[in-house]
Amino acid sequence: MTMDRREFLQTGAALAVATRLPVRLPQADASVKDLCMRALNAAKSAGASYADIRVGRSRNQSVSTREQQIINLSDNETFGFGVRVLVQGAWGFAASRDLTALEVDRVARLAVSQAKANRRALAQPVTLAPTPPVKDGRWRSPIEIDPFDITIEEKVTLLLRANAEALKVAGARFVNSSLSFVRDQRTFASTDDIFTVQDVYRCLPQLTVTAVDSARGGGGFETRNSAEAAPMGLGWEWVLKADLPGNAPRWAEEAVKKLTAKSVEPGRYDLILEPHHLFLTIHESIAHPTELDRALGLEANYAGTSFAAPPAQVLGKLRYGPAFMNIQGDRSQPGSLSACGWDDDGVAPEIYLIIKDGMMVDYQTTRDQVAWLTPLTGRTRSHGCSYAESWADVQFQRMPNVSLLPGERDLTLDDLIAATDNGIYIIGRGSYSIDQQRYNFQFGGQAFYEVKGGKITGMLKDVAYQARTPDFWNAMDMIGGRASYQMNGTFSDGKGQPGQSNAVSHGCPPARFKGINVLNTGRDRV
Amino acid sequence: MSDWDALSRAAARQLASRVLALSKAEGCQVNISASANGNTRYARNEVTTAGDTDNAAVTVTSRFGKRTASVGTNLLDDAGLSRAVETSERLARLAPENPELMPLLPAQVHPEVPAFSNATADLDAARRAEAVRAVTGAASRAGLVAAGLVHRVAGANAVANSAGLFGYHASTTAVHTVTVRSPDGTGSGWAGTAHNDWARATPAAQLATRAVRKAHATRGAAALEPGRYTVVLEPTAVGNLLGLLAFSLIARAADEGRSFFSKRGGGGDRGGGGVGGNKIGEKIVDERVTLVSDPQDPDLLTAPFTGEGLPVARTVWIENGVLKRLAYDRFWAEKQGVAPTPFGGGFRLQGTGSAATLDELIQTVDRGLLVTRFWYIRPVDQRTLLYTGITRDGVFLIERGEVSRAVRNFRFNESPVAMLNHLVAIGRPERVSSSESGDVGGQAVVVPPLVVRDFNFTSVSEAV
Numbered sequence: 001m002t003m004d005r006r007e008f009l010q011t012g013a014a015l016a017v018a019t020r021l022p023v024r025l026p027q028a029d030a031s032v033k034d035l036c037m038r039a040l041n042a043a044k045s046a047g048a049s050y051a052d053i054r055v056g057r058s059r060n061q062s063v064s065t066r067e068q069q070i071i072n073l074s075d076n077e078t079f080g081f082g083v084r085v086l087v088q089g090a091w092g093f094a095a096s097r098d099l100t101a102l103e104v105d106r107v108a109r110l111a112v113s114q115a116k117a118n119r120r121a122l123a124q125p126v127t128l129a130p131t132p133p134v135k136d137g138r139w140r141s142p143i144e145i146d147p148f149d150i151t152i153e154e155k156v157t158l159l160l161r162a163n164a165e166a167l168k169v170a171g172a173r174f175v176n177s178s179l180s181f182v183r184d185q186r187t188f189a190s191t192d193d194i195f196t197v198q199d200v201y202r203c204l205p206q207l208t209v210t211a212v213d214s215a216r217g218g219g220g221f222e223t224r225n226s227a228e229a230a231p232m233g234l235g236w237e238w239v240l241k242a243d244l245p246g247n248a249p250r251w252a253e254e255a256v257k258k259l260t261a262k263s264v265e266p267g268r269y270d271l272i273l274e275p276h277h278l279f280l281t282i283h284e285s286i287a288h289p290t291e292l293d294r295a296l297g298l299e300a301n302y303a304g305t306s307f308a309a310p311p312a313q314v315l316g317k318l319r320y321g322p323a324f325m326n327i328q329g330d331r332s333q334p335g336s337l338s339a340c341g342w343d344d345d346g347v348a349p350e351i352y353l354i355i356k357d358g359m360m361v362d363y364q365t366t367r368d369q370v371a372w373l374t375p376l377t378g379r380t381r382s383h384g385c386s387y388a389e390s391w392a393d394v395q396f397q398r399m400p401n402v403s404l405l406p407g408e409r410d411l412t413l414d415d416l417i418a419a420t421d422n423g424i425y426i427i428g429r430g431s432y433s434i435d436q437q438r439y440n441f442q443f444g445g446q447a448f449y450e451v452k453g454g455k456i457t458g459m460l461k462d463v464a465y466q467a468r469t470p471d472f473w474n475a476m477d478m479i480g481g482r483a484s485y486q487m488n489g490t491f492s493d494g495k496g497q498p499g500q501s502n503a504v505s506h507g508c509p510p511a512r513f514k515g516i517n518v519l520n521t522g523r524d525r526v
Numbered sequence: 527m528s529d530w531d532a533l534s535r536a537a538a539r540q541l542a543s544r545v546l547a548l549s550k551a552e553g554c555q556v557n558i559s560a561s562a563n564g565n566t567r568y569a570r571n572e573v574t575t576a577g578d579t580d581n582a583a584v585t586v587t588s589r590f591g592k593r594t595a596s597v598g599t600n601l602l603d604d605a606g607l608s609r610a611v612e613t614s615e616r617l618a619r620l621a622p623e624n625p626e627l628m629p630l631l632p633a634q635v636h637p638e639v640p641a642f643s644n645a646t647a648d649l650d651a652a653r654r655a656e657a658v659r660a661v662t663g664a665a666s667r668a669g670l671v672a673a674g675l676v677h678r679v680a681g682a683n684a685v686a687n688s689a690g691l692f693g694y695h696a697s698t699t700a701v702h703t704v705t706v707r708s709p710d711g712t713g714s715g716w717a718g719t720a721h722n723d724w725a726r727a728t729p730a731a732q733l734a735t736r737a738v739r740k741a742h743a744t745r746g747a748a749a750l751e752p753g754r755y756t757v758v759l760e761p762t763a764v765g766n767l768l769g770l771l772a773f774s775l776i777a778r779a780a781d782e783g784r785s786f787f788s789k790r791g792g793g794g795d796r797g798g799g800g801v802g803g804n805k806i807g808e809k810i811v812d813e814r815v816t817l818v819s820d821p822q823d824p825d826l827l828t829a830p831f832t833g834e835g836l837p838v839a840r841t842v843w844i845e846n847g848v849l850k851r852l853a854y855d856r857f858w859a860e861k862q863g864v865a866p867t868p869f870g871g872g873f874r875l876q877g878t879g880s881a882a883t884l885d886e887l888i889q890t891v892d893r894g895l896l897v898t899r900f901w902y903i904r905p906v907d908q909r910t911l912l913y914t915g916i917t918r919d920g921v922f923l924i925e926r927g928e929v930s931r932a933v934r935n936f937r938f939n940e941s942p943v944a945m946l947n948h949l950v951a952i953g954r955p956e957r958v959s960s961s962e963s964g965d966v967g968g969q970a971v972v973v974p975p976l977v978v979r980d981f982n983f984t985s986v987s988e989a990v
Contacts, residue, residue, distance in 0.1 A: 070624050073617055076598035078583065092651075093577040097600045110578060117651040118566070118573040121658050152595075152620040160622075174782065212783045221784040221909065298569040300673035300714075301705040302964045307989070309711070392563070392579040433904040433937075435916040437989035440937055442914050444906065464906065464914075466937065466985055497675040497703075498565055499963040519984065521906045521939065 035104050036189035039083050042108035044191065048085035048092075048115070050128060051108070052190035054344060055081040055099060056391030061148065064178040065159045067167065071176075073152065080391040083108045087115035089125020091368075093394040128192075129370035129382050131347045137196035139341025142334050143235030147181040147203055150236050155179050159207075162244035166209045169249055171256035173221075177207040179239060180491070182503075186344075194346035202337060202503055204231040204491045205242045211255040222258035222461070224251045227276045227428025227446045230488040231503065234335045254447045254459075261459035264448065266520045270423035271465060271513045272416050275486035277445050278404070279506035280429045283490060285469045286320070286327055287402035287506065289438035290354050292363035296372060303495045304436025307469065308360055315376050318360040321473035326405040327355035329364060331384060336401045336505035337489045342384070344395035349384025354402065366397045389500040396496055403487075403507035410481035413510045419478065420512065423451035424463060429488075431464065442466040444521065462522035472513060480509030533560040533582065533682045535694040541584065541602070542686035548611040551588035551618065553630045554688045557833060558584050561681030562647070565965070566654035569673035571662040576651055588614040589630075592623035626857040630689040631835050639695060641827035643723035646698035647680040654678075657702060657730040664734035665706050670713075670741050672734070674704040677965045678724065685835045693831040700724040703964035705919060706737035707990075708745055713932075714990050715740025716898055716919035718762060720959035720966070722827045740898065740920040747932035749986045750923065756894035756950065757981040758887050758924060763917075764875065764973040765960025766900040770913055771942035772817065772873045772969075775843055777852035777862070780804035786911045786943065787852060805849050811946035813847035814878045819871035825957045826872035826970045838870035846878075872970030877952030884975045887953050889927040891977060896922040896929055900938070901962060911941045916987055935990070936983035950977035 036053045043051035057079045064072040081104070082095035092115025094107045159177045166175040182202040189195045206226055213220030229242035273281065288306075293299050295309035308314050320327075331338045331349035342348055345367040354362050362377065366386040374380055388395035417425060428446025435441070448460040467475075489505035533541065538558050545556045560582035567574045584607065585598040595617035599610045654676040665672035682696040703718035717736035719728035759767075780787035781804055789803035820840040821830045830838050834856075842850050851867055859866035888896060903915030917935045924930065953975035961968030 069626065070622050071626075072596075073594070073621050074585075074596040074598065075613060075617060076583075076585070076596075078581075078598075078600050080581065080600065082577075082579070090573065091575050093575060095577065095579040095581075097581050114576050114578060114651045117655045118576050121568065121573040121655050121662060123570070123572040152617055153622075156622055174784065210784050296570070297671060297673060297707065298574055300569060300671075300707055301567075301675055301703055302962075304989070305707075305711065392581055394575050394577045396575065431904045431906050431914065433902045433914045433916065435935065435937070435987045435989035436901060436918055439989045440916065440935075440985060440987035442906075442937060442939075442985075462907070468988070494963065497567055497963060498563070498677055498965040499967060519939070521912060 032187055033195065035099055035101065036187065038101060039104045039108045040189060040191050042105045043083060043085045043112055046109045046112035047087050048112050050086040050191050051083060052188065052346065053081055053083050054388065054391055055187040057185045058390055059148065059183045062178060062180045063152065063155045063159065065156065065163060066176045067163055067174065068160055070156055078390060082391045082394065083111045084394060085111045085115050086126060087112055088119055090115045090119040090122045091126060092118060095392045126368045127371050128367045129380060131192060131345065131367060131381065133193035134196055134342065134346060137342055140199040141201040141233050141339065143201045145236035147236040147239070148183060158244065162207055162248045165245050166207070166248040166252040169252035169256060171211045171259070172209050172252040173212045174210040175207065177244060180204040188342065188344065188346055190346050192346065196342045196346060198341055200233065200340060201235055202231065202233050202491065203235065203238055205229045205239050205244055207244050207248060207251065209252040209255040211259050213259045220259070222255050224255035224258065224446055225428065226251060230276070231337060231491040232335045233337045233339050257459050258461050261461040263522045264460045264463045264518060264520050266518055268515045269518050270420050271516045272420060272423055272425040272451065272510060273513065274413060274427055274510045275508050276428050276488045277426050278508045278511055279488040280432055280490070281443055282402060282404055282506045282508055284432055284434045285438055285441060285472065287399045289469065290360070290363050291397055291399060292365050292369050292372065293397045295363060299495065302497050307437045307439050311363065311373060311376055314360050316359060316361060319358055319474065320355045320360050320470065321358045321476055323358045324407055324479065325355060325358045325473065325476065326353060328403050328405055329354050329383060329400045331400045333401055333487065333505065333507060336487060337503040338401050338505060343386040344388050345382060345386040347382045347384040347386065349400060352383055364397060364399055369397060387502055389502065393500050398495065398502040399504050401505045401507065404509065404511070406482045406485045406509040407479040410483060411478065412480060412484050416478050416480065416510055416512050417451055417456065418454040420451045421453060424460060424518065425449040425451050425456060426463070439468055441469065462520045464519045464521045465516050466519055467516055472516065475514045475516060476511050477514050478512040484509040533558060533684065538682060538684035538694050539692060542684060542692065545584060545586055545607055545611060546686065546688055548608055549588065549688060551590055551615050553589040555587040555630060555834065556584060556686045558684040559681065561679050563679050564649065564651065564654065565675060565677040566651065566658055567675050568658045568662060571666050571671050573655065573658055578651065584610060586610045586614045588618040589627065590618055592625060592627045593618050593621045594624060594627055595621050628856040630687045631691050633690045634693065634831070634835055634837050636693045636830045636837050637822055639821050639827055639830045641695065641697035641722050643698045643725065645723055645725040646678050646700045649678040649700060649724050660730035661704050661734040664731065664738055668738045670706050670738060671709055672704060672706045674702065675964055677701045679966050683829060685831060685833065687835065691835045693835050695829045695831070697827070698722055699966040700727055701959050701964065701966045702727060702730060702733060703959055704733045704737045706741040708741055711990055713741045713745035714919045715744060718959035718964060721957055743922070744920050744932040744990070747934050749934040752936060752983045752985050754980040754982055756891060756977065756979045758891055758894060758896045759976045759978060760884060760898055761956050761973045761975050762899045762958045762960055763897045764976050765958040765971040766903060767942045767945060768873060768875055768971060768973055769960065769969060770903065771911065774911060775852050777804060777854045778858045780852055786909065787849070804852055806852060808849055809847045810849045811844060811847050811943060812949040814949060814952055815844055815847050815946050816842065816876050817844040818842050818874045820874065821871040823872065823874060825972045826874060828870060828872045828970050832868045832870060836866060836868050838868055841867055841871065874955060874972040875974065876955050877974060880952040880954055880974050882951065882953040884953060887951055887975055887977050888924055888929060890951060891924045892926060894924045895933065896924055906939060911943050912939060913941065914939045935987040937985045937987055938982055939984045940982045945978050945981070948979045950979050952976055
């Protein structure tokens with residue numbers, strides 16, 4: 001292959017990369033702060049009215065196994081910085097993996113030239129809500145044991161032990177398991193006199209058992225995953241607590257039991273949804289539609305818009321659910337996935353209600369969105385919902401932890417089951433699909449139990465429920481009390497273009513929903 | 527463009543050599559990726575955000591016997607590379623043996639794929655903003671609001687190992703996706719394009735015309751009863767469903783008895799040997815359907831090798847309705863005594879005699895629904911490849927060969943296998959943007975519009 005002009009230029013660039021001097025700067029190092037300030041100054045000199053810089057170092061370790069063997073062991077690190085600027089109300093962003101003085105200058109100027117190019121296609125200039133200065137903010141996830149200090153042998157041993165426990169169950173044929181760990185260090189500085197250094201950890205233990213129906217031949221199989229082992233913003237101590245080896249037999253038994261479980265009769269049932277299932281229903285049908293950028297049409301080309309719009313017709317007017325329904329936004333629940341000290345705008349997140357006494361009263365916001373709502377809410381500060389997946393991505397509005405608060409009565413899951421005549425009790429997250437305005441959804445689960453006369457009477461399979469969001473939440477008639485509240489979450493929630501991933505938790509008690517439409521998804525039945 | 531940060535073949539080879547020279551392991555593989563990623567987003571008829579990011583990263587995979595581990599980094603100075611090599615060696619020594627680990631591949635011959643386009647690489651912020659203005663201007667003049675993404679990636683991937691293998695592939699991809707809505711939220715239309723070469727992508731003005739027309743036409747859509755309908759699926763809608771079928775074409779899962787492609791009554795895999803068998807040789811869809819991957823197809827142009835350097839050749843998965851191949855990784859292929867067949871090369875779905883345009887297909891339908899695209903598609907039952915999802919940005923009733931009016935969106939519960947079995951007619955294939963996220967992610971897909979009977983819509987969605 002002959003080398004064309006472009007390839008020749010690439011060669012030059014690559015050789016330059018290869019001979020650059022090493023960059024080994026701890027995140028809190030004074031020289032990193034100096035480079036941050038240099039970027040902000042370069043952006044201002046080039047014409048920016050506002051600038052921020054995020055220096056990010058992210059490490060991601062993953063161990064995967066199947067049955068009694070390892071499949072994959074990988075450990076990836078990425079380092080770089082991104083500069084965001086405002087020029088006459090237009091955003092620009094550029095990023096690079098080389099944190100050097102000259103590159104910082106180049107990237108800052110590139111971000112400004114981006115903003116200038118964008119200004120020509122801008123109708124309404126961006127304004128930023130005020131936020132207090134932070135001189136030298138520090139935050140770290142509340143981990144007890146750093147998962148990167150645990151040896152690979154210990155991680156693999158735990159997984160293979162869990163796999164062995166699952167495979168002891170007669171009928172369990174295959175098992176896959178994995179552990180994923182993230183350490184995400186972020187240094188943020190902005191021209192609004194903010195400088196923060198944060199050290200965020202996340203972990204995800206996972207296991208899936210497959211039972212194959214030998215009697216029915218190939219193609220007859222069922223799976224059960226470790227839905228109750230939540231991803232958390234915690235360390236190795238959480239992996240031990242999730243106890244994959246101790247729980248594996250129960251998950252395996254349910255996978256096997258599903259092979260011969262009764263296929264559900266379609267119809268209307270009262271659904272009892274436990275927290276490791278309900279969290280994702282909250283995520284899809286409450287957390288996403290209450291994102292202000294969706295409501296305003298900013299995500300119309302991919303994630304979609306929202307039925308909870310426009311804000312003027314929704315705030316204080318939309319009855320989302322019953323009077324005992326309260327939905328909280330926060331980034332502070334200990335161990336939650338979106339917990340942090342400051343968001344990617346440099347704002348300390350608030351704890352606030354999105355739905356109060358069943359009425360929608362607020363949205364999720366970032367600094368550049370607040371002005372949209374001020375006339376309606378009187379609020380002048382951001383809730384702190386700015387987030388970028390990494391240094392390479394521009395920050396935008398992402399959901400905080402969005403949680404259903406427990407009821408005042410001290411009810412338990414057993415109380416909900418005992419009060420139900422004709423229902424289905426659903427455990428764990430399954431198949432999830434919802435439309436682009438978050439109206440029509442169809443959700444499945446990991447395990448389903450028939451409830452008759454207040455008792456669990458047997459296992460069901462092929463269950464999915466389909467509903468319209470406002471109807472569904474207004475059909476909620478019982479929730480558990482404080483002791484029944486649990487957190488689960490999603491390790492990778494997609495939004496934005498190009499797509500970015502976010503990790504977020506949702507807490508909730510178990511809840512009951514009256515008369516929900518249940519489909520049979522088994523073969524030849526839909 | 528002198529600050530472009532991707533790697534040339536020579537530079538990739540040099541970087542790989544530096545890593546391999548540092549290695550003290552029995553075997554070492556190096557994967558290199560470099561990219562310049564540029565995007566401009568818009569909504570409410572104006573630019574919202576934009577970004578340009580350069581990155582380059584190396585993944586080092588060290589092995590000692592059957593022990594192996596991978597470490598990735600984008601710190602490519604001597605210290606960064608040394609640390610990556612040392613860490614991968616330390617982890618590999620600690621890892622248990624992987625009995626399925628295959629030997630490193632020796633030098634391979636990889637086909638040349640001209641996937642790099644200067645027109646795409648040169649799509650900078652100013653040119654992207656021009657494309658944006660072409661859409662926002664048209665939407666604004668029509669009293670509508672546009673949102674969209676112009677996204678391009680230019681870059682290179684390389685693989686090398688201590689057994690003498692080296693592969694290099696430079697490529698570009700550009701995507702422009704557009705959603706135009708009425709200000710009151712009662713109408714929504716979509717158009718999109720994807721190609722390696724921005725010059726061969728659909729021009730912004732044409733996308734705007736299509737999306738504007740649909741945004742107008744979908745206003746006041748009425749609900750139809752859910753049920754089984756004859757549908758005309760636009761190429762994007764076919765592309766949305768095709769990937770679900772294509773990426774299930776995995777031999778091992780089939781042989782293990784946990785796939786739609788497991789042989790019925792085969793008993794599944796009882797002893798880990800894959801004795802259950804699969805459906806290769808069986809007719810699984812309409813005999814007019816052929817599904818091919820080919821990295822050298824001028825409308826697919828994908829990497830000609832896998833992550834371990836195995837060449838990706840033209841692969842016929844389904845021919846005239848009969849399942850011809852499943853994907854075999856190297857371990858499973860050796861165990862089953864067949865040649866390995868990797869995924870790669872995108873997907874082209876074609877039919878015999880497929881020359882009809884979308885409009886010509888519509889004319890053949892007495893009563894049915896025209897579907898622009900599907901969204902939020904998730905698996906419901908892997909035994910039957912049953913999926914659920916939503917129609918979006920334009921569903922229209924067809925009566926006596928003409929589009930008569932817009933109808934509300936539907937939720938479907940349907941299998942791509944059923945879709946290809948209920949085939950009425952096949953149109954002319956084209957490259958589409960079929961990724962759910964509307965960016966450059968996802969496979970290159972070339973698909974025709976289809977007429978399909980008995981498509982299963984299970985409920986109506988109020989969403990616009």
